[in-house]
Amino acid sequence: MDRIALEAPAKINWSLDVVGKRPDGYHLLSTVMQAVSLADRVDVELRPAAEGVVLECDREGIPCDVRNTCHRAASRFLAEAAGSVRAGVRIRIAKRIPEAAGLAGGSTDAAATILALARLLPGAVSSARLPGIAVATGADVPFCLFGGTSLCEGIGEILTPLPAFEGVPLLLLKGPFGVSTPAAFRALSLDDLVDRPDTAGVCRAVAARNLAALSAATGNVLWPVALAQHPALADGLSALASTGPLIARMSGSGPTLFAGYADAAERDRAAASPALDALRRTGWFLASCESVAHGPREVT
Ligand code: ATP
Numbered sequence: 001m002d003r004i005a006l007e008a009p010a011k012i013n014w015s016l017d018v019v020g021k022r023p024d025g026y027h028l029l030s031t032v033m034q035a036v037s038l039a040d041r042v043d044v045e046l047r048p049a050a051e052g053v054v055l056e057c058d059r060e061g062i063p064c065d066v067r068n069t070c071h072r073a074a075s076r077f078l079a080e081a082a083g084s085v086r087a088g089v090r091i092r093i094a095k096r097i098p099e100a101a102g103l104a105g106g107s108t109d110a111a112a113t114i115l116a117l118a119r120l121l122p123g124a125v126s127s128a129r130l131p132g133i134a135v136a137t138g139a140d141v142p143f144c145l146f147g148g149t150s151l152c153e154g155i156g157e158i159l160t161p162l163p164a165f166e167g168v169p170l171l172l173l174k175g176p177f178g179v180s181t182p183a184a185f186r187a188l189s190l191d192d193l194v195d196r197p198d199t200a201g202v203c204r205a206v207a208a209r210n211l212a213a214l215s216a217a218t219g220n221v222l223w224p225v226a227l228a229q230h231p232a233l234a235d236g237l238s239a240l241a242s243t244g245p246l247i248a249r250m251s252g253s254g255p256t257l258f259a260g261y262a263d264a265a266e267r268d269r270a271a272a273s274p275a276l277d278a279l280r281r282t283g284w285f286l287a288s289c290e291s292v293a294h295g296p297r298e299v300t
Helices: 069-081 105-120 127-137 141-146 181-186 199-207 211-217 223-229 233-241 264-271 274-280
Strands: 003-021 027-047 053-057 088-094 149-154 158-161 169-174 247-250 257-260 285-290
Touching (some): 003 105, 003 199, 027 169, 069 088, 069 105, 127 141, 169 264, 169 274, 199 211, 223 233, 233 257
Antiparallel strands (some): 027 088, 027 285, 169 285
16 A cells, blocks of 8 residues: 545644643643544655655645645654655645634644554554654644544643543634634733633533533633634624534634534534624634544545
């Protein structure tokens, strides 16, 4: 086998807390992440070593050089593999996940690239090394390797898998603006954290598959930062809230908002509501999806 195509799921954060800061400036997190069915497609093909890493992406504006997460992940993987095998790689990314959205689009593409290379070059890099390659590529990449539902701590590399919480009908709503995750963390004052979640309560609610309890326990310390930068987020959240979800919050550093519903019919009614339609007509992105219990997997 010399090529493989993987779908790479986006994630949302059911909750997000910051519990400290490392001397190197990285924030220490306590966040419950959830993979969702909105996914990019990543095609990976082995090429002669002389070709190096070549990348194409169907969305204008996404860098295709070393700034791309897949480029960095592939270069790291191939450097570690070089002791046993020398190869180049061609990667094609079909983007469906909005970028700079708090949905880990770049991170999940990188995770898919690592898993694809591990399948194409079996034994070249031990599977125990994959999380190390992942975290060196980006803080959300270790979660994205596995997907599903996890409590993520440290800078995102300490994962505690939680019981599968698949099939929750969701809407994702993103305004016509992006948020830089590093800038959002820089703007956060650790002495003055508000909207902190009860993370243990969030984990219990996930285990009980109880969205109402999850809503009561959740919080996102980056919400005030994002709201100060983009006051229109309040309009997005109240439009979602007006559709009667069991939970409506911001994902990660934003600006994507998500809402979870009791069933798919309610989610679909909400998607067609005048409040959300009005936002869509002014350039907001709206996607229907559901939570999933997996990470990147082969396109069948
Ligand atoms: P996170 O939730 O992990 O913070 P995000 O969803 O906020 O991530 P990304 O979609 O990863 O952010 O995009 C952040 C920036 O990274 C983009 O503006 C883009 O320039 C760059 N980038 C590099 N590689 C990719 C990729 N494969 N897909 C999307 N963006 C990428």
